[in-house]
Amino acid sequence: MLEIVSHGDVAQLQMRSWRTRAAGYQVSAYFARGVLIDTGFAGAAPALDGWLRNARRTFLHGSADGLQAAVLTHAHEDHSGNAGLLQERGVPVWIAPVTRQAFAELGAIPWYRRFTWGSPIPLAPDAGRQASGAVELPPGMEVIHAPGHAPDHHVVWDNETGTLFSGDLFLGVRVKVAHHSEAPRALVASLRRLAALDPARMFDAHRGSVPTPAAALRAKADWLEETIAEIERRAAAGESARSIRDSVLGREPAEYYVSFNEYSKLQLVQTILATRVAGGA
Ligand SMILES: [Zn+2]
Structure with a gap:
């Protein structure tokens, strides 16, 4: 359920349940320099609460490594599912205004995602008092807006250790569903932008530690840019979205059927075509 993987000064809190295993998912939160980056999914609340009790005790005993704050990279329920629990336990949670907005706009979570991740504990009603400015991060650690995966997506950059906590920024080089x-x-x-920081280490919420971070980020940017260009070329030549999907991205993976096309290759093609700049190439 909750497995702690040590990466020296960084602890990876790997969370999975039989439900997430059935869907092929797991997600990790990371703990570094007193800050918890992301909170996992609601179904992991009991296990995370056990870990929190320990982390808080360490903090109360004055250790600099104790839990002092949490940061949400974005509103998706596998990252934000225990933000309410953390607040209940008195841990200040950094939540970007755009993420608060996303919570309001997300509305009801589709059943297959609720099944996989569990129903999130609602944010504390006094969440407004824990606005981003009220949460102090250690010197050298900052939150950077890195949209794409979601409009509210952020990463945490620790300049002191050259570590990038990339949330769902990376996920893999060739992610063909959207x-x-x-x-x-x-x-x-x-x-x-983040590859330019040349991180020494990168921790992905689903992939764990990613070797050669800058090269991995650039490889993904290159692949995506080439894919966008190819999709645009074919669309300009009059090819249909489905035909483009088949020739550029190939067959749909299992998620297509599980998510009723919420996540699909066709969706990636359609999103790229829907957001073409008028008159642009
Ligand atoms: Zn996400």
């Missing part, structure tokens, strides 16, 4: 809320062109820009 959700309609994704913005592939914005993602390319975010990937390049």
